[in-house]
Amino acid sequence: MRISLVALDLDDTLLDPDLGINRLNLAAVKRALAVGVPVVLASGRTIASMAPYAAELGMQGRGLPMICVNGAEVRDLDSGGTLRRIALSPEDIREALTVLSDLGLPAQVYEDELIIATEWNEWTQEDSRLTGLANRVAERLDEMHAVPRGKLIAAGPPDHIGRVVDEARSRLARFAHVVVSKPYFMEILPHGADKGEALSWVAARFGVPREEVMAVGDSGNDIGMLRWAGLGCAPADARADVLAIAAVVSPLAHHEGAVAELLERFVLAPQ
Numbered sequence: 244m245r246i247s248l249v250a251l252d253l254d255d256t257l258l259d260p261d262l263g264i265n266r267l268n269l270a271a272v273k274r275a276l277a278v279g280v281p282v283v284l285a286s287g288r289t290i291a292s293m294a295p296y297a298a299e300l301g302m303q304g305r306g307l308p309m310i311c312v313n314g315a316e317v318r319d320l321d322s323g324g325t326l327r328r329i330a331l332s333p334e335d336i337r338e339a340l341t342v343l344s345d346l347g348l349p350a351q352v353y354e355d356e357l358i359i360a361t362e363w364n365e366w367t368q369e370d371s372r373l374t375g376l377a378n379r380v381a382e383r384l385d386e387m388h389a390v391p392r393g394k395l396i397a398a399g400p401p402d403h404i405g406r407v408v409d410e411a412r413s414r415l416a417r418f419a420h421v422v423v424s425k426p427y428f429m430e431i432l433p434h435g436a437d438k439g440e441a442l443s444w445v446a447a448r449f450g451v452p453r454e455e456v457m458a459v460g461d462s463g464n465d466i467g468m469l470r471w472a473g474l475g476c477a478p479a480d481a482r483a484d485v486l487a488i489a490a491v492v493s494p495l496a497h498h499e500g501a502v503a504e505l506l507e508r509f510v511l512a513p514q
Contacts (some may be wrong), residue, residue: 245455246280246474247281247449247452247455248445249282249456249459250284250445250457250459250468251458251502252284252285252462252465254286254461255481255497256461258497265497265500265502265503267499268501268503269299269300272300275510276301280510281307281449281451282302282307283307283308283309283445285460285465285468286309287312287424287430288311288312289354289355291375292375292376293309294309294320304321307320307321308320310441310468312436313430313432314329314432315328315330315432315433315436316328327441327444330391331393331395331432332391333390333391335419335433336395338415338418340361340384340395342414346407347399348398348403348404349361349364349367350395350397350398351367351396352392352396353376353392353393353394353396356377357378358378359381359386361380393433396429396430397428398427398429400427404426404429408429418433418434419433420437422463422466423463437468438464438468439467441468442458453472455473456474457473457476457509457510458471458472458474459476459501459502460477460485461481463482463485469489470488474491475488475489475490476491476493476505477493478496479492479496491505491509
């Protein structure tokens with residue numbers, strides 16, 4: 244099988260639990276780039292949170308994009324410019340905030356380097372720890388829906404998220420789809436904002452056919468790109484719903500170098 248483009252999720256896929264790039268994964272990605280295979284990062288994070296990892300991987304100066312905000316944005320890695328963007332309208336955000344309030348959940352929106360939340364909560368603090376982004380509480384609620392946003396996150400205890408996610412999907416279906424990226428994050432995304440849709444767009448830009456695209460991810464927000472890619476892969480410790488749809492599951496967990504194992508097997512091994 245020929246692989247001509249690779250897309251990699253960050254958290255719980257490429258990264259270790261300490262949020263650094265696993266050393267085996269780091270070496271394998273650098274080798275893939277060195278032999279001329281484009282590797283793109285695909286994450287729910289903003290570009291500011293992703294850029295340091297791209298720099299560590301040596302991705303600059305290669306004309307690579309990054310899939311950000313769960314596919315709501317495709318950004319040029321070198322300039323930071325927006326190549327593709329899908330957003331919730333201010334009206335949609337206002338309606339979503341009402342629904343989330345009814346469901347007893349705080350909400351947060353993103354700017355490149357900042358998280359803005361409706362109220363202080365431990366889950367937004369955890370998001371800041373994971374992403375390195377600063378956070379603050381909105382000065383007024385209308386600040387949340389002042390401009391279009393790539394996504395809205397509802398944060399809360401995993402058991403509560405689990406109880407209300409189906410109702411959220413039903414009430415927001417007119418303008419958004421809902422994925423649970425981490426057990427405590429329910430992400431409200433505009434229709435068409437999906438890592439799979441974004442990866443399809445990136446592959447077309449590179450002139451790479453679907454069957455030559457490999458994607459690796461572990462969570463609900465990765466399912467779209469694993470289904471779209473010709474070779475959708477997952478670490479051994481991915482979520483059960485991801486393992487169920489992955490074409491290939493590494494024998495290794497993410498912190499054991501699953502990405503490196505998959506790259507060695509399908510990209511770096513002699514063809």
